[in-house]
Amino acid sequence: MSFFDVVFYLFATITVLAGVGVVVARNPVHAALFLVLAFCSAAGIWMLLEAEFLAITLILVYVGAVMVLFLFVVMMLDINLVKLREGFWRWFPFGALLAGLMVFEMVWVLGSRQTADVSKAIVHAADYSNTKELGRLIYTQYVYPFEIAAVILLVAMVAAIALTLRRRAGVKSQNVADQVKVKKADRLRIVSMKSEPKQ
Amino acid sequence: MMDWLLPVQNLLGPAWLPIWTVVKIMLIVAPLMGAVAYLTLAERKVIGWMQIRIGPNRVGYFGLLQPLADGLKLFMKEIIVPSGSNKFLFVIAPIMVLMPALAAWAVVPFNAELVLSNANAGLLYILAMTSLGVYGVIIAGWASNSKYAFLGCLRSAAQIVSYEIAMGFALVTVLMAAQSLNLGDIVKGQHGNYGMLNWYIIPLFPMFIVYLISGVAETNRAPFDVAEGESEIVAGFHVEYSGMAFALFFLGEYANMILVAFLTSIMFLGGWLSPVPFLPDSIVWMLGKVAFVLFLFLWFRATFPRYRYDQLMRLGWKVFIPVSLIWVVVVGAWMQTSYWLW
Numbered sequence: 001m002s003f004f005d006v007v008f009y010l011f012a013t014i015t016v017l018a019g020v021g022v023v024v025a026r027n028p029v030h031a032a033l034f035l036v037l038a039f040c041s042a043a044g045i046w047m048l049l050e051a052e053f054l055a056i057t058l059i060l061v062y063v064g065a066v067m068v069l070f071l072f073v074v075m076m077l078d079i080n081l082v083k084l085r086e087g088f089w090r091w092f093p094f095g096a097l098l099a100g101l102m103v104f105e106m107v108w109v110l111g112s113r114q115t116a117d118v119s120k121a122i123v124h125a126a127d128y129s130n131t132k133e134l135g136r137l138i139y140t141q142y143v144y145p146f147e148i149a150a151v152i153l154l155v156a157m158v159a160a161i162a163l164t165l166r167r168r169a170g171v172k173s174q175n176v177a178d179q180v181k182v183k184k185a186d187r188l189r190i191v192s193m194k195s196e197p198k199q
Numbered sequence: 200m201m202d203w204l205l206p207v208q209n210l211l212g213p214a215w216l217p218i219w220t221v222v223k224i225m226l227i228v229a230p231l232m233g234a235v236a237y238l239t240l241a242e243r244k245v246i247g248w249m250q251i252r253i254g255p256n257r258v259g260y261f262g263l264l265q266p267l268a269d270g271l272k273l274f275m276k277e278i279i280v281p282s283g284s285n286k287f288l289f290v291i292a293p294i295m296v297l298m299p300a301l302a303a304w305a306v307v308p309f310n311a312e313l314v315l316s317n318a319n320a321g322l323l324y325i326l327a328m329t330s331l332g333v334y335g336v337i338i339a340g341w342a343s344n345s346k347y348a349f350l351g352c353l354r355s356a357a358q359i360v361s362y363e364i365a366m367g368f369a370l371v372t373v374l375m376a377a378q379s380l381n382l383g384d385i386v387k388g389q390h391g392n393y394g395m396l397n398w399y400i401i402p403l404f405p406m407f408i409v410y411l412i413s414g415v416a417e418t419n420r421a422p423f424d425v426a427e428g429e430s431e432i433v434a435g436f437h438v439e440y441s442g443m444a445f446a447l448f449f450l451g452e453y454a455n456m457i458l459v460a461f462l463t464s465i466m467f468l469g470g471w472l473s474p475v476p477f478l479p480d481s482i483v484w485m486l487g488k489v490a491f492v493l494f495l496f497l498w499f500r501a502t503f504p505r506y507r508y509d510q511l512m513r514l515g516w517k518v519f520i521p522v523s524l525i526w527v528v529v530v531g532a533w534m535q536t537s538y539w540l541w
Binding site for chain 2: 029033036052053056057059060063064065068069071072075076129130131132174176
């Protein structure tokens with residue numbers, strides 16, 4: 001077993017264990033942190049495949065932004081753990097069946113003779129820039145799908161903001177324009193007065 | 200270049216690479232820790248002078264041993280783990296703050312040859328690593344199991360996440376101008392016949408300001424130090440920490456400050472390039488620029504009153520993000536014309 005394999009199996013084991021941790025962790029915050037660990041080790045595996053752009057973007061987007069917001073929500077919600085775990089064993093066989101099916105599918109696809117050559121990592125020279133290559137493809141050949149995906153994300157964002165945007169009575173919000181417009185003369189009055197004699 | 204090391208290399212065989220890498224990492228981390236220690240002294244001295252005080256001058260000549268004394272004091276103190284806290288996460292949080300602050304240094308070049316990893320995706324790597332720093336803050340606030348720590352952690356994390364976006368866009372303009380994610384190539388892109396007129400600070404000046412101010416906010420420094428806010432919430436997310444665990448947060452904060460100073464000088468101020476054409480390029484310029492940016496950090500702290508929390512969020516979301524979005528478009532259009540001289 002080469003060093004490469006050792007690193008791969010290390011990352012793979014951590015990913016799988018962290019994935020199990022997400023499911024079995026009693027505390028939702030722990031589950032979210034396990035998911036972060038799973039993302040990080042998955043990024044490590046991608047790095048082994050020389051897909052440095054994808055690996056770093058996984059860390060940047062999912063770990064650095066998405067999971068932070070997840071953690072925010074999970075930490076602030078008052079989650080009833082008992083209610084959350086209700087019916088775990090009732091649904092467990094169904095979940096296990098789904099998981100088993102997915103593993104079977106992946107083994108089937110990745111292990112078949114048709115994909116045997118495709119699944120091998122392509123080795124590039126040291127100065128090959130994965131990021132540049134990906135950027136070139138996305139902005140030339142796949143520019144329409146890319147733009148459509150971006151617009152869909154934008155629409156989703158606007159929709160999410162629109163859902164929370166409602167008039168509420170009695171909210172004390174700052175009127176920034178008024179604050180900026182304030183002049184010294186509005187707040188401060190300088191009075192000229194005689195000094196009082198010493199007692 | 201390293202011919203005299205060849206016999207050692209032959210002696211160690213395959214073990215050479217890991218050992219040599221660890222040596223190189225030590226050669227970066229050890230001076231960095233020294234710089235962090237003396238940055239705290241410089242901060243106290245500079246702010247002292249600005250407020251017409253003397254600053255620390257009792258420990259050692261000119262107060263030069265003060266950082267060592269502070270470090271020793273923090274080492275000797277007991278680390279108290281609150282009984283209701285989550286022990287594992289409580290201990291791991293300071294490490295989570297320091298780890299990304301150190302890991303980002305892997306791709307930072309000091310001059311044309313001196314860099315630990317000359318990575319092609321260096322800028323992306325820096326962005327990813329600095330975005331991990333927020334976990335230490337969140338975990339520290341949550342694991343302490345104290346409402347004050349938790350409130351502080353929410354404020355701090357919201358601030359870091361908001362300013363990261365503007366910072367990312369500032370980096371996008373640099374990447375457009377340099378057409379490379381490699382930090383070494385970004386500096387080389389600013390090389391030219393006109394010295395400092397070739398630096399990206401000229402075409403990207405608004406982004407320089409956005410990046411610098413976001414850098415101050417990212418590192419939770421005054422005037423954006425609402426996470427600490429002595430007058431309101433007292434120390435925020437690390438209120439339950441003591442001794443060395445507490446010191447690690449500040450080690451991370453100061454290491455991040457130095458990192459932001461390095462990145463500012465690499466991306467906008469021409470890195471190790473000389474400001475005038477008749478002087479040679481050297482690492483001295485780099486360190487000088489970093490020292491200048493760090494001085495700005497201290498100057499801000501001594502000068503400005505703290506931002507109110509809603510003002511801080513407004514500045515990040517309603518001023519910096521639109522400005523940087525517009526400048527991305529401006530730079531893109533500018534680069535298509537013949538007036539782009541960089």
